[in-house]
Amino acid sequence: MSEGTMQRRAQREEREQRVKRLSRVLVCAAAVPVMLVAAGCSSDSSSDGSTDKAAKAAASASASPSPTVEAAAYGKLPESCKVLSKKTLEDLVPESKSGKEGKSDDISTRGSCSWNSLDNNGVKGSQFRWLNVSMLRFESDVTRGPADKLAQEYYEKQVQDAQAAEGAKGVKSEPVSGTGDQATAVRYDLKKKEGTFKQQTIVARVENVVVTVDYNGAGLAGDKSPSADDLLKDAKKAAKEAVAAVSEANGAGGGAAGGAPSKTPSKDESKAPSESASKAAADEPSKDASQSPSKKPASKS
Structure with missing residues (x-):
C-alpha cells in the first residue's frame, strides 16, 4: 500500500x-x-x-356546612301602650288620661310606654304615681348566640342595674313566680325634696323578650306615703299582664306567662359561657323609653 x-x-x-x-x-x-x-x-x-x-x-x-343558630321564638312585640288593660291602668295610675309612647327605631324589637298620675287633694296633699313598661326583643345571631340566651344576659343586667340604682335605700330583691320564664322584683326607697318615693321594678323574661315594669308612688304636700307592699302587688300584676301580651302577640296564647319555663335555664342553673352582647349599648332602651323613678311629679293631665 x-x-x-x-x-x-x-x-x-x-x-x-x-x-x-x-x-x-x-x-x-x-x-x-x-x-x-x-x-x-x-x-x-x-x-x-x-x-x-x-x-x-x-x-x-x-x-363544611355554615354555622347555624336556633331561630328566635318570638318575632314581634305588642303595641307598648296597649299591653295593660284599662282596668289595670285605672288601678295603678287612676288620674292618667293616656300613655306616652317612647321613641323607637324599630317597634318590632323595642317599645315602651309611660303613664303619670297626680291625685291632687289640695291642702290635704296629693298622691303621685308613675308607671313605665319597656320591652326589648332579641334576634338570634351566629356570632353572639341564640336569642333567648341574649335575652337572659340582658335580663340579668337589668336586675343588677335596678339593685344598684343611685340613691336607693333599703334595696330588697325577690323572685317572682308565674311571670314568664324568669322574673325578679327589686324594691327600694328614694328620698327626694318632694317626698319619699317607693320604687318597684319587675324584670321578666319570656323566651327572647325582656319586659321591665317600673312603678313608683309618693305622698306629696303632706299626704302619707303609699304602702310599698301594695305598690309591689300592683307592679307584679302589671308585669304578668305585659308578659302575657307579648306571648299573645306572637300566637303563644299567653302560655309562657303562666310560668312554664323555656329551655334556657337561669344563670344560677347554668354557667355555660356566652359572649356578652357586643351590642349591649345598642340594646339598652333609650332614655325616652325608660324614665328615672326620681322624676318630679307632673301636673295633672
Missing part, C-alpha cells in the same frame, strides 16, 4: 472519530432540557406533600 493511500485512510478514520464525538455531544445536549423539564414538574410538589395537604384542607373547608 502506498504512502498516499495510508495517509488518506488515516484522515478518513480521524474524521469518523470527530463525527462520533460530535454526535455524543449533541445527544447529551438534547437530554439536558428533558431533565430540566422533569425537574421543573417535580418541583411543583414539595417532598413533604404540603401542596396536597393545602388542597385537601381547602376542599374540606368548602365542604
Whole structure:
C-alpha cells in the first residue's frame, strides 16, 4: 500500500472519530432540557406533600356546612301602650288620661310606654304615681348566640342595674313566680325634696323578650306615703299582664306567662359561657323609653 493511500485512510478514520464525538455531544445536549423539564414538574410538589395537604384542607373547608343558630321564638312585640288593660291602668295610675309612647327605631324589637298620675287633694296633699313598661326583643345571631340566651344576659343586667340604682335605700330583691320564664322584683326607697318615693321594678323574661315594669308612688304636700307592699302587688300584676301580651302577640296564647319555663335555664342553673352582647349599648332602651323613678311629679293631665 502506498504512502498516499495510508495517509488518506488515516484522515478518513480521524474524521469518523470527530463525527462520533460530535454526535455524543449533541445527544447529551438534547437530554439536558428533558431533565430540566422533569425537574421543573417535580418541583411543583414539595417532598413533604404540603401542596396536597393545602388542597385537601381547602376542599374540606368548602365542604363544611355554615354555622347555624336556633331561630328566635318570638318575632314581634305588642303595641307598648296597649299591653295593660284599662282596668289595670285605672288601678295603678287612676288620674292618667293616656300613655306616652317612647321613641323607637324599630317597634318590632323595642317599645315602651309611660303613664303619670297626680291625685291632687289640695291642702290635704296629693298622691303621685308613675308607671313605665319597656320591652326589648332579641334576634338570634351566629356570632353572639341564640336569642333567648341574649335575652337572659340582658335580663340579668337589668336586675343588677335596678339593685344598684343611685340613691336607693333599703334595696330588697325577690323572685317572682308565674311571670314568664324568669322574673325578679327589686324594691327600694328614694328620698327626694318632694317626698319619699317607693320604687318597684319587675324584670321578666319570656323566651327572647325582656319586659321591665317600673312603678313608683309618693305622698306629696303632706299626704302619707303609699304602702310599698301594695305598690309591689300592683307592679307584679302589671308585669304578668305585659308578659302575657307579648306571648299573645306572637300566637303563644299567653302560655309562657303562666310560668312554664323555656329551655334556657337561669344563670344560677347554668354557667355555660356566652359572649356578652357586643351590642349591649345598642340594646339598652333609650332614655325616652325608660324614665328615672326620681322624676318630679307632673301636673295633672
